[in-house]
Amino acid sequence: SQITPSVYEIAVLPGDGIGVEVMQACVALLEAAQRLDRGPQLKLTRYDAGAQHYAKHGEALPERTLDAARAAHAVLFGAMGWPDVRYPDGTEPIPQLDLRMALDLYAGVRPIRWFPGLPKVLTDERAAGIDFVLVREQTEGLFYARGKGSINEAGESYDTMQITRRGTDRVSRFAFKLAEQRKRRRGQANVTCVDKANVFTSMAFFRDVFNDAAKDFPGVSFDHAYVDAMALTMIKKPWTLDVMVTENMFGDILSDLAAGLIGGMGMAPSADVGDHHGLFQPAHGTAPDIAGQGKANPGAMFLSGAMMLDWLADRHDQPELEQRARTIEAALEAVLGSGAVRPMEYGGDAGTKAMTDAVIAALPQAA
Numbered sequence: 152s153q154i155t156p157s158v159y160e161i162a163v164l165p166g167d168g169i170g171v172e173v174m175q176a177c178v179a180l181l182e183a184a185q186r187l188d189r190g191p192q193l194k195l196t197r198y199d200a201g202a203q204h205y206a207k208h209g210e211a212l213p214e215r216t217l218d219a220a221r222a223a224h225a226v227l228f229g230a231m232g233w234p235d236v237r238y239p240d241g242t243e244p245i246p247q248l249d250l251r252m253a254l255d256l257y258a259g260v261r262p263i264r265w266f267p268g269l270p271k272v273l274t275d276e277r278a279a280g281i282d283f284v285l286v287r288e289q290t291e292g293l294f295y296a297r298g299k300g301s302i303n304e305a306g307e308s309y310d311t312m313q314i315t316r317r318g319t320d321r322v323s324r325f326a327f328k329l330a331e332q333r334k335r336r337r338g339q340a341n342v343t344c345v346d347k348a349n350v351f352t353s354m355a356f357f358r359d360v361f362n363d364a365a366k367d368f369p370g371v372s373f374d375h376a377y378v379d380a381m382a383l384t385m386i387k388k389p390w391t392l393d394v395m396v397t398e399n400m401f402g403d404i405l406s407d408l409a410a411g412l413i414g415g416m417g418m419a420p421s422a423d424v425g426d427h428h429g430l431f432q433p434a435h436g437t438a439p440d441i442a443g444q445g446k447a448n449p450g451a452m453f454l455s456g457a458m459m460l461d462w463l464a465d466r467h468d469q470p471e472l473e474q475r476a477r478t479i480e481a482a483l484e485a486v487l488g489s490g491a492v493r494p495m496e497y498g499g500d501a502g503t504k505a506m507t508d509a510v511i512a513a514l515p516q517a518a
């Protein structure tokens with residue numbers, strides 16, 4: 152087994168816009184939480200990257216930052232991108248996509264869970280039981296087309312979707328293993344393959360490879376859904392959903408829809424995980440419309456920090472880090488559940504700082 156260090160090196164990439172604001176909040180929370188227990192410490196070191204870094208220095212993802220991300224035990228990521236910042240060819244600097252490819256972070260894990268204090272977007276009482284995870288393949292699919300599309304003289308434009316056996320197999324297995332973990336906690340688990348196998352050859356192939364992988368996980372049930380039907384299910388009865396696995400762009404779209412079920416992007420965390428690296432970031436972007444005003448909800452970033460602790464705990468067999476993740480979640484839930492603090496995102500008056508202070512203050516009781 153791996154030698155377990157007592158200090159974990161975390162490469163912190165705040166990025167642009169509200170990424171910087173929610174990251175500052177998250178680092179303060181993680182440092183406060185680790186002062187309260189005897190578990191391994193995180194050493195959080197900041198590195199430059201992002202659209203604004205590109206605008207000033209001509210590099211969106213400096214070599215030094217990429218090296219640090221590679222060498223670290225985990226990467227904590229804010230958000231990157233800024234309106235009007237473009238490469239000379241007109242495309243947008245998206246360093247998070249470059250990192251995904253460089254670190255082979257093939258599984259995008261997006262948990263959606265409702266808890267008291269979050270907006271009741273759906274009126275049905277069962278919506279309180281929303282607790283599912285979307286696993287998005289994120290090294291191929293329709294995003295394979297990035298930078299490769301074409302427009303011909305006849306006025307026709309083409310992009311290519313790539314589905315490979317290797318890419319589909321590994322993300323399917325990832326989803327089944329995640330379901331096994333959830334089964335230990337919840338007693339049951341199901342994986343739904345979300346595709347469009349009735350129309351596309353590539354998606355029928357995705358489904359076949361998924362079905363093959365399923366044979367190795369007899370303890371977990373599975374089913375299939377077309378992506379359009381899944382969009383409807385997500386609104387009509389999302390409490391029936393458990394683990395879903397899907398192609399890159401379907402996952403991109405469904406994860407924003409899913410975040411809508413819990414009131415917006417501000418409480419939707421995510422993890423980009425591969426076999427060797429893990430990167431943890433809120434599901435939202437840099438939110439230029441509210442950036443610089445102290446209004447951002449740091450909840451998604453906090454929950455992403457907790458996901459990082461869980462991943463480190465599992466990988467290095469450090470139960471104290473898992474305990475710390477539960478403490479952070481419990482503190483956030485206590486603060487929102489009490490109604491004492493209502494984020495501006497939900498029409499309240501608590502900005503980033505008020506929420507951060509409240510969650511940090513709630514840590515001792517949550518521990």
Ligand code: ATP
Binds near residue numbers: 415417418435448
């Ligand atoms: P990306 O291209 O990275 O997906 P985006 O352009 O889709 O980004 P986001 O930055 O995710 O957009 O923002 C979408 C909307 O949600 C915006 O109105 C933004 O203000 C809001 N939003 C996103 N994150 C938060 C947050 N943490 N707190 C409050 N509002 C947020």
Ligand code: MG
Binds near residue numbers: 407436
């Ligand atoms: Mg978006």
